[in-house]
Amino acid sequence: MSEIRKTDFELIEGYRKGRLSDFELLVSRYQEQIYNYVLSLVRDRQLTDDIFQDTFVKIIKVIKSGVYKDEGKFIQFAMRIAHNLVIDHFRKENRIPVVESSSEDYNYVDNAPITDPSVEQGMIVDQIHSDLRKMVEMLPLEQKEVLRMRIYDDLSFKEIAEITNVSINTALGRMRYALINLRKMAESKNVCLMY
Amino acid sequence: MIGNATLNCNEPYLDEILTSQIRDVFASQKGTPGKSVLRFILGFAASYEPVENELLGATGIMKN
Numbered sequence: 001m002s003e004i005r006k007t008d009f010e011l012i013e014g015y016r017k018g019r020l021s022d023f024e025l026l027v028s029r030y031q032e033q034i035y036n037y038v039l040s041l042v043r044d045r046q047l048t049d050d051i052f053q054d055t056f057v058k059i060i061k062v063i064k065s066g067v068y069k070d071e072g073k074f075i076q077f078a079m080r081i082a083h084n085l086v087i088d089h090f091r092k093e094n095r096i097p098v099v100e101s102s103s104e105d106y107n108y109v110d111n112a113p114i115t116d117p118s119v120e121q122g123m124i125v126d127q128i129h130s131d132l133r134k135m136v137e138m139l140p141l142e143q144k145e146v147l148r149m150r151i152y153d154d155l156s157f158k159e160i161a162e163i164t165n166v167s168i169n170t171a172l173g174r175m176r177y178a179l180i181n182l183r184k185m186a187e188s189k190n191v192c193l194m195y
Numbered sequence: 196m197i198g199n200a201t202l203n204c205n206e207p208y209l210d211e212i213l214t215s216q217i218r219d220v221f222a223s224q225k226g227t228p229g230k231s232v233l234r235f236i237l238g239f240a241a242s243y244e245p246v247e248n249e250l251l252g253a254t255g256i257m258k259n
Contacts, residue, residue, distance in 0.1 A: 015240070023240045027233070035228050040221055049232045056236040065245040133220045151214055152221035179213075 008074035016063050023063075027056065030075055033153065034082055040148050041086050041141060051089065055082045073159075080163045083145070090141065128191075135185045143178035146171055 006014070006022070008029075014022030034055060039048040058081050062068050068077070136144055145164065149155045155163070161171040185191070 020237070020241050024237060027236060031228055031233070032225075036221075036225055039226050040224050045226055048226065049229050052228050053232045053235060057239055060236075060240050060243050061245065064243055128216065129219055129223065132216050133223070136217065136220055147217060148221050151217045182213075 009070040012063055012068055012070070012074065016066065016068075023060075026074070030078060033075060034078055037079060037148065037153070038082050038086060041145060042089065043137070047089070051082060051085045054085050058085075076159055076163055079149075080165070083163055083165075086141075131186075131189070131191045132182075135182055135191075138185065139178055139181055143174050143181065146174040147178045150175055 006025070008026065011022040011026040011029075015026065031052075035048060035052050038051045038055075039045065042048055042051065055078060059078055071077075136147065139147065142164070146160055149160045149163070150157070157168050157171045157175070161168045164171065166174075
């Protein structure tokens with residue numbers, strides 16, 4: 001059987017039985033997705049390296065201890081670990097955004113210093129992306145997270161709910177408020193996101 | 196456009212243009228793990244052996 005065609009679970013089982021090359025393949029298969037997921041949340045490469053490393057240390061321990069169960073995609077399992085480590089980090093730093101997912105009253109206008117005259121002067125794609133990036137960064141962590149998972153990672157709400165350990169309705173609600181908040185910020189700053 | 200236009204698609208307040216723009220934003224935030232990190236992970240993977248408690252926990256056996 002070709003190495004590249006092995007399923008995730010076959011690689012996990014191979015590694016558990018002592019074949020390191022299977023684990024290397026597993027890492028190379030998902031390192032980019034996991035790393036960029038963490039990076040998008042913490043926005044710090046050194047910290048991302050640390051969390052990425054801790055994620056795989058935990059994965060190794062789970063696999064080697066024989067408790068890994070093939071209940072779905074490996075990537076969901078890995079991202080759930082990464083998600084928990086990110087949350088742990090922000091808790092330790094006491095930096096979890098205080099805005100509740102259900103809050104529509106947060107004053108993004110006063111807390112969003114993103115006015116840029118060039119926005120009014122032309123619809124330049126780079127500028128639009130820059131503005132949108134700033135707005136996405138200002139979203140509460142859980143909203144930014146679900147936005148990325150749904151739109152960029154193309155995960156279903158069921159998968160997102162499992163990774164972030166919330167109900168599907170909560171995941172849907174976070175997505176809804178993320179988009180509402182983006183719209184509010186765009187309206188308040190007169191940012192047009194169409195080109 | 197999230198200002199005041201087409202916002203009703205399969206998901207609330209989301210349209211194709213905004214979806215594309217958000218995807219572009221996340222796509223621009225890319226990085227790769229440092230080589231030293233990958234070396235550490237593979238080294239750890241090669242050398243790690245679960246301690247007794249972890250194995251007992253995996254099998255549900257309680258130690259007296």
